[in-house]
Amino acid sequence: MSRPLVASLLLLCALNATAAQPHRIVSLNFCTDQLVMALVPPQRIASLTWLARTDGAAEQRALAQRVPSNRGSAEEVLASRPDLVLAGRYTTMTTRQLLGRVGVRMLEVDAVQDWDGIRRTTREVAAAVGEVARGEALIARMDAQLAEAATLRASVPLRAIGWSGAAEDVPGEDTVFNTILVTAGATNIAARPVGSSGFDLEEVLRARPRVLLRGIAYNEDRSLRSGVADHPVLRALPGLAIIDYPEGAWACGVPAAAGYALQLARTLRALPAEAAR
Amino acid sequence: MKKSRALVPLLSVLLLVVASLSLLPGRAGWLLPWRLTGSDAELARLIVWELRIPRLLLALLVGAALGLAGAVLQGLTRNPLAEPGLLGVSSGASLGAVIAIYSGFGAAFALAVPLLGFAGALLGTLLTLTLAAGGGVLSLLLAGAAVSGLLLAGTALVLNLAPNPYAAYEISHWMMGSLADRSWNQLALAAPFVLLGIVILMATGRSLDALSLGEQQAASLGVDLARLRRQVLFGTALAVGAATAVTGTIGFIGLLAPHLVRARVGHEPRRVLVPAALMGALLLLVADIVARLLPLAQELKLGVLTGLTGSPFFLWLVWKMKERTP
Numbered sequence: 240m241s242r243p244l245v246a247s248l249l250l251l252c253a254l255n256a257t258a259a260q261p262h263r264i265v266s267l268n269f270c271t272d273q274l275v276m277a278l279v280p281p282q283r284i285a286s287l288t289w290l291a292r293t294d295g296a297a298e299q300r301a302l303a304q305r306v307p308s309n310r311g312s313a314e315e316v317l318a319s320r321p322d323l324v325l326a327g328r329y330t331t332m333t334t335r336q337l338l339g340r341v342g343v344r345m346l347e348v349d350a351v352q353d354w355d356g357i358r359r360t361t362r363e364v365a366a367a368v369g370e371v372a373r374g375e376a377l378i379a380r381m382d383a384q385l386a387e388a389a390t391l392r393a394s395v396p397l398r399a400i401g402w403s404g405a406a407e408d409v410p411g412e413d414t415v416f417n418t419i420l421v422t423a424g425a426t427n428i429a430a431r432p433v434g435s436s437g438f439d440l441e442e443v444l445r446a447r448p449r450v451l452l453r454g455i456a457y458n459e460d461r462s463l464r465s466g467v468a469d470h471p472v473l474r475a476l477p478g479l480a481i482i483d484y485p486e487g488a489w490a491c492g493v494p495a496a497a498g499y500a501l502q503l504a505r506t507l508r509a510l511p512a513e514a515a516r
Numbered sequence: 517m518k519k520s521r522a523l524v525p526l527l528s529v530l531l532l533v534v535a536s537l538s539l540l541p542g543r544a545g546w547l548l549p550w551r552l553t554g555s556d557a558e559l560a561r562l563i564v565w566e567l568r569i570p571r572l573l574l575a576l577l578v579g580a581a582l583g584l585a586g587a588v589l590q591g592l593t594r595n596p597l598a599e600p601g602l603l604g605v606s607s608g609a610s611l612g613a614v615i616a617i618y619s620g621f622g623a624a625f626a627l628a629v630p631l632l633g634f635a636g637a638l639l640g641t642l643l644t645l646t647l648a649a650g651g652g653v654l655s656l657l658l659a660g661a662a663v664s665g666l667l668l669a670g671t672a673l674v675l676n677l678a679p680n681p682y683a684a685y686e687i688s689h690w691m692m693g694s695l696a697d698r699s700w701n702q703l704a705l706a707a708p709f710v711l712l713g714i715v716i717l718m719a720t721g722r723s724l725d726a727l728s729l730g731e732q733q734a735a736s737l738g739v740d741l742a743r744l745r746r747q748v749l750f751g752t753a754l755a756v757g758a759a760t761a762v763t764g765t766i767g768f769i770g771l772l773a774p775h776l777v778r779a780r781v782g783h784e785p786r787r788v789l790v791p792a793a794l795m796g797a798l799l800l801l802v803a804d805i806v807a808r809l810l811p812l813a814q815e816l817k818l819g820v821l822t823g824l825t826g827s828p829f830f831l832w833l834v835w836k837m838k839e840r841t842p
Contacts, residue, residue: 290681293681294681404697405686405689406696406697406814406815407689407814407815431813437543437812437813437814437815439542439543439544439696439697439815440567440696440697441542441543441544441563441567441568442542442543442544444544444559444562444563444567445544445545445559445563446544447559456680456681456682457679457680457681458620458679458680459680460620460623461617461618461619461620461622461623461678461679461680461683462617462618462680462682462683462686463617463686463687463690464686465623466622466702467697467699470566470697470699471566471699471700471701472562472563472566472567472699475562475566476559476562
């Protein structure tokens, strides 16, 4: 083979590699942050959202501290010269439009709420970042965790609700929270066919939950709702188990959700049998 | 205009009846004592004792504070459009409470929330009354609008810098005012401040009566105007500041209540005070019952309800004043 041909072939391979394996990935959405961190090493991440540093699981927060953060503005994204931008479908619209106009490679990832959706978007993002095998490994791990959770499920699902002190913010049917709950062997009392529905404390009590899941967000003590979430009536209610959960981490349709479902299934199984009320 | 001595007893009885009825309905349905047995009765007892009674008492306390503060401010400024929400009192209280909540003071020291609410309300009232000193009806409203704007900008700044990413979202709900899911703890935090404020404001009646004749006449009758202003300032800031810190912003009660009773008791400010407080409590209680009973996916916020009914009334008042003073 002639030297120029070899050189151009090598160059082509290199170009292909960069196209297939982006090295300056920007994520504009908290949930795509989680996927990117699960799929690629930090050296290949140009920036994640500022939320990734404060919300989500501890391990991911620590990881996010080691890469730059963005607040979703077009200017900072362009300045970081990304070779792939991952975004959600609902936020940072002006930034997405601008990036689309200047021809930056961008993938808009659906917000998914169920395991099938998680498999689909995980594969989609894994392909885009050139980590197909890693993506399959994440899905295999997820499926194993789901299978284990299934063995732990009680025959009669426990009545549960996600209530964190704000009546207007109770996760309903079409949420990752709901998927985690059902997988772990509980039914969501608030599973009305909307994302979240109004549920004041009285409605919570009269629905007679066995388990109340209380979302904990970053700086939870510096919030209005934390004062309400400590309402004395909850402690006075006989037979109610209150379980704290990381709210941000449970909000994303990513393979890690299966880990939370398994963990919750174990917690629920360890609850004492329902006291006669 | 016919003066009625029966208004206070009438309002008191009405308040008592509505207050008792208010223990029955909730968003989760009615709690009818004769229908409850066994564990249902135990749950109902918890709901009534831990949720509905603190909520009722807060409604009475906050409504009375707002109605009374409105009556006193209208007397002091001799301006029928004066109202805590329009004079920067409520926005000052909001700023104070928001600082307490998102700086973490509130979590470390629960009294910080009503205390800073009081301090903010004091700042707002002081700024408005100072800016409007010596001006007419319009200058007071303009000063109030300017001060409210400034304090709301301050609140937005605090939210911007808040270390909790959901602060702005939470506070947008809170600003609409609500009594839902309050507890005895919150009542106990706010009540001493609000009650002290109410006592201070109630004591201003005689001086306000003298003031209604004019400043010089009042001074010649032995009224210390500077002292009266301080009294109103502190009383309003205590009552409205602490109330707002617990319930969020609830507007127009302070405007509506005095006007609704004035036709019955006459125009001497002193006679308006007690009925205005009772009427304020009644209005807020009724608004809260309506908010609970409306069959919406989300409970309608109290401040939205009082705003929707109060602002047309405010417009009507402005319109009437325009007719009188061309």
